Amino acid sequence: MAIQTQPDHHTTELNxxxxxxxxxxxxxxxxxxERALALYRAGEMRGTTxxxxxxEAVGVGVMLALRPDDYVTSTHRGHGHxxxxxxxxxxxxxxxxxRATGYSGGKGGSMHIADMDKHMLGAxxxxxxxxxxxxxxxxxxxxxxxxxxxxxxxxxxxxxxxILHEATNLAAIWKLPVLYVCENNQYAMSARxxxxxxxxxxxxxxxxxxxxxxxxDGMDLFAxxxxxxxxxxxxxxxxxxxxxxxxxxxxxGHHAGDPLNYREREEVERWRQQDPxxxxxxxxxxxxxxxxxxxxxxxxxxxxxxxxxxxxxKSSPEPSPDQLMTDIYA
Amino acid sequence: MAVAEAPSATTESSVRxxxxxxxxxxxxxxxxxxxxxxxxxxEDVAGWGGGGVFGVTKxxxxxxxxxxxxxxxxxxxxxxxxxxxxxxxxSRPVAEIMYVDFIGLAxxxxxxxxxxLRYMFGGKAKVPxxxxxxxxxxxxxxAQHSQSLEAWFCHIPGLKVVTPSTPADAKGLLKSAIxxxxxxxxxxxxxxxxxxxPVPEGDVTVxxxxxxxxxxxxxxxxxxxxxxxxxxxxxxxxxxxxxxELEVIDPRTLVPLDLxxxxxxxxxxxxLIVSHEAYTRGGYGAEIITSVIDAAFDYLDAPxxxxxxxxxxxxxxxxxxxxALPQVDDxxxxxxxxxxxxR
Numbered sequence: 001m002a003i004q005t006q007p008d009h010h011t012t013e014l015n016x017x018x019x020x021x022x023x024x025x026x027x028x029x030x031x032x033x034e035r036a037l038a039l040y041r042a043g044e045m046r047g048t049t050x051x052x053x054x055x056e057a058v059g060v061g062v063m064l065a066l067r068p069d070d071y072v073t074s075t076h077r078g079h080g081h082x083x084x085x086x087x088x089x090x091x092x093x094x095x096x097x098x099r100a101t102g103y104s105g106g107k108g109g110s111m112h113i114a115d116m117d118k119h120m121l122g123a124x125x126x127x128x129x130x131x132x133x134x135x136x137x138x139x140x141x142x143x144x145x146x147x148x149x150x151x152x153x154x155x156x157x158x159x160x161x162x163i164l165h166e167a168t169n170l171a172a173i174w175k176l177p178v179l180y181v182c183e184n185n186q187y188a189m190s191a192r193x194x195x196x197x198x199x200x201x202x203x204x205x206x207x208x209x210x211x212x213x214x215x216x217d218g219m220d221l222f223a224x225x226x227x228x229x230x231x232x233x234x235x236x237x238x239x240x241x242x243x244x245x246x247x248x249x250x251x252x253g254h255h256a257g258d259p260l261n262y263r264e265r266e267e268v269e270r271w272r273q274q275d276p277x278x279x280x281x282x283x284x285x286x287x288x289x290x291x292x293x294x295x296x297x298x299x300x301x302x303x304x305x306x307x308x309x310x311x312x313x314k315s316s317p318e319p320s321p322d323q324l325m326t327d328i329y330a
Numbered sequence: 331m332a333v334a335e336a337p338s339a340t341t342e343s344s345v346r347x348x349x350x351x352x353x354x355x356x357x358x359x360x361x362x363x364x365x366x367x368x369x370x371x372x373e374d375v376a377g378w379g380g381g382g383v384f385g386v387t388k389x390x391x392x393x394x395x396x397x398x399x400x401x402x403x404x405x406x407x408x409x410x411x412x413x414x415x416x417x418x419x420x421s422r423p424v425a426e427i428m429y430v431d432f433i434g435l436a437x438x439x440x441x442x443x444x445x446x447l448r449y450m451f452g453g454k455a456k457v458p459x460x461x462x463x464x465x466x467x468x469x470x471x472x473a474q475h476s477q478s479l480e481a482w483f484c485h486i487p488g489l490k491v492v493t494p495s496t497p498a499d500a501k502g503l504l505k506s507a508i509x510x511x512x513x514x515x516x517x518x519x520x521x522x523x524x525x526x527x528p529v530p531e532g533d534v535t536v537x538x539x540x541x542x543x544x545x546x547x548x549x550x551x552x553x554x555x556x557x558x559x560x561x562x563x564x565x566x567x568x569x570x571x572x573x574x575e576l577e578v579i580d581p582r583t584l585v586p587l588d589l590x591x592x593x594x595x596x597x598x599x600x601x602l603i604v605s606h607e608a609y610t611r612g613g614y615g616a617e618i619i620t621s622v623i624d625a626a627f628d629y630l631d632a633p634x635x636x637x638x639x640x641x642x643x644x645x646x647x648x649x650x651x652x653x654a655l656p657q658v659d660d661x662x663x664x665x666x667x668x669x670x671x672x673r
Contacts, residue, residue, distance in 0.1 A: 071419060104452030112450035121418060122451060126442050132411020133443060139412060140419040143369060143397060150415075163438070166408035173403070327453035328487050330511035 014064065014225050019280075019289050022064055022221055026056040026277050027299055029080040031306045032089055036079065036096055036110075039310070040256040045096055049110050052080030054219075054251035057276035058183050059084040061224030062151055062244075065232050071119045071137035071150040073130030075183075076111050077250075078123025081153055085120040087113070093309040099316035106319040107327065119148070127188075128154060128161035131180070135167045138178035138241075149177040149235045151228075157188025159197050168241065172209040175240035179231050182245040183218065189254045190262040206243040218246030219274040222283070249274075344531035350494075351523040353501035354386045354462075358424065360533060361508045362394055365422060368508055371400040372409060372426025372462075383428060384464065384523045406432050410461060411439035417459035417513070418447060424508060429471075430463040430479050430517060437482075444513040445488030459513040460504075466519040466556055466607050467655055473643035476651075478608035480555070483515040484584050484617065490514040490538060491584040495559040497527040499582055502536030510538060519556040541588035543595070547575030550665045551595040551602045553618055554580060558605040558637075558656060565661035574669050584614055592618065593625045600631035601668040605656055610638040632671045635664045 014022060033051040040049050052059065055077075063072070063084035074081035082092060087103075095102025096110050103113045114122030121137060124130045134152030141148040158164060159182060171178050182202055186193055199205065206213025212231060216223040224246055231242040249271035253260045284290045290298075348356075362368045370390065374383055376399045381387035391399040402409050406427055413425035427433045433440070440461065447455040467476035483491045490512055494500040500518065507514040545563050552562040559580045566576035577595050581587055596602050602622055604615030619634040637656045645651050 073415075102452070104450060104454070107452050108450040114447075114451040114454060116418075116451065116454045119419075121415070122447065122455075124443075126438060129438070129443060132408060132439050133415035133418065135408070136412040136415020136417070136421075136423075137419040139416045140421045143416075143421060144367075163407050163411060166403075166405035167412065169403060170405060170408045170412060174400075327449050329490075330448060330456045330458075 025060045048255040050077040051252045055248045057221040058246045062228040065229040069148045073134040074123045089309040090312045094313040097313040100319045101316040128158040128163045131167040138176040156184040156193035171241040177235040178241045185250045203245040213243040215245040218248030219276045345528045350497045353497040353529045357501045357504035367422045369398040376401045406435035410436035414444040417457045424460045427463040430465040456511045458511045462516045464518040464520045468521040472646040476644035481614045498529045505535045538583045539586035541581045541591040545578040547577035549575045551599045555606040597629045602634040605637040
């Protein structure tokens with residue numbers, strides 16, 4: 001099957017309220033993760049945090065093409081996907097601080113936030129860990145004829161995991177309604193994807209399974225959304241899985257403790273010129289969907305919302321020790 | 331062999347003698363009729379010889395169709411991972427790993443996803459998943475097709491582990507496993523597939539976490555897993571002639587473990603043997619012994635013994651395979667040693 005690199009923009013235009021919603025979500029993700037980094041650096045957060053900063057167009061672009069009952073699996077870098085799927089920043093922040101009011105009651109932390117009611121099947125601490133889960137969710141949708149599809153987000157590091165091959169092969173022969181979205185942010189920890197991933201453009205692998213593979217500019221909300229909408233429509237029709245590779249970049253390190261000795265400052269600056277939020281802000285004002293002062297007011301409102309989330313988290317209790325041995329079995 | 335205790339009543343006339351494999355087949359068929367969310371996936375579960383390399387899924391595809399009896403490619407990690415995702419979203423998959431030896435390929439989704447989703451998500455997820463596999467030696471399948479690996483799964487919080495030894499238990503436990511809202515590793519034994527025993531017809535379940543005293547006795551408690559239950563009963567019959575009475579207990583489920591039944595027995599006998607085909611080192615028998623020591627140290631009249639497999643890959647030759655596995659004679663000798671130590 002031919003590899004498309006130019007998605008058909010006009011079929012799935014993002015505009016009006018949906019574009020305003022996209023900007024709101026992207027700003028929420030950015031400000032949430034900046035605040036999480038600050039909390040970690042201030043010694044107020046345990047473990048670590050993996051910022052999604054720079055990659056917001058991918059999660060939001062795909063998610064705005066979904067129905068509420070569609071399933072999503074995420075990665076260790078999961079805050080953005082949870083927010084974009086409608087997650088509550090208060091409960092997320094409380095989970096980051098290990099509080100009883102967090103999504104997991106403090107049992108999961110940053111890498112294990114799920115919102116099962118919203119069909120967000122969790123961040124995942126295992127690279128490639130979501131691939132089987134998303135494919136299985138697609139199998140439930142097919143067996144129970146719900147019409148839902150599943151989206152599996154994964155990084156370029158997971159292109160090197162065996163489960164991707166097994167899951168793709170199975171989804172292809174069973175024609176499961178699943179979209180595999182590779183967030184190629186150029187690095188798996190310190191490993192550059194142009195070194196660690198054989199064969200060049202990962203979307204080319206799709207041809208080996210007889211499924212579509214599309215590569216888009218992952219810093220362009222509109223390109224991501226249009227391509228995702230096409231491939232999701234295909235999955236919903238019953239035509240099976242596909243690959244969407246979004247070329248993107250993480251502005252910060254792998255996690256909060258990254259020494260960042262493996263990439264040049266100039267490279268980061270080049271990518272920052274492509275900041276997906278600045279690009280959307282420009283488009284939204286240019287198209288007359290929002291005025292600049294409205295965008296500024298929105299940003300202020302979200303900043304306050306994130307501060308409220310931090311306040312909520314800090315004022316929430318630690319989990320009670322009697323919760324230690326609960327939730328192991330149903 | 332005794333009929334499993336059945337909490338839900340059935341009539342006497344409905345008990346027939348069938349094989350362990352047929353009993354499992356019946357459990358699958360009944361549960362799939364009862365609940366449309368139940369489906370089966372695995373290698374050769376539909377196409378091979380009418381259903382499954384040991385016939386456990388025989389004929390199911392004819393009744394339920396290829397959508398619910400799903401042949402998979404040879405992709406163990408995907409089988410376990412996809413079944414986990416299906417279970418977390420409202421399906422009740424029964425996934426088959428053809429030989430437990432292949433499950434190394436599927437450990438990631440079992441150990442890090444299925445077992446932990448519920449806890450990591452603060453109780454918001456449930457994973458009603460059954461992974462069936464068969465284990466054990468005795469058929470000349472050599473080192474990569476004969477292991478007993480139940481201890482791997484007992485180590486992981488969040489999993490349940492089931493090891494039926496009789497046809498009636500196989501049916502009743504599989505039905506309970508399918509109805510359980512947790513991931514259950516359901517380990518069958520390849521030699522036991524051909525064994526026959528009385529099995530109640532219809533909806534008779536055996537609860538998880540309840541051991542069964544397969545033979546009562548006053549002198550030595552023997553806790554056996556899979557084939558070692560039958561071997562212990564044979565050993566007991568031999569020893570009875572010498573006036574030594576073994577009490578043979580089948581825990582039936584290793585997690586959760588019915589420790590009370592074992593401890594009560596040891597309080598009576600003062601002597602304990604654990605026996606399994608799994609390697610002695612790091613085997614679940616050691617865990618059972620430690621648990622009994624914790625609970626009933628003062629009641630023990632002699633150090634507990636392990637009659638388990640030698641710490642060697644399972645060999646091919648019949649002579650070597652037999653030497654690697656615990657045998658009836660080993661149980662007889664161990665029981666005599668325990669009793670004589672006391673006398």
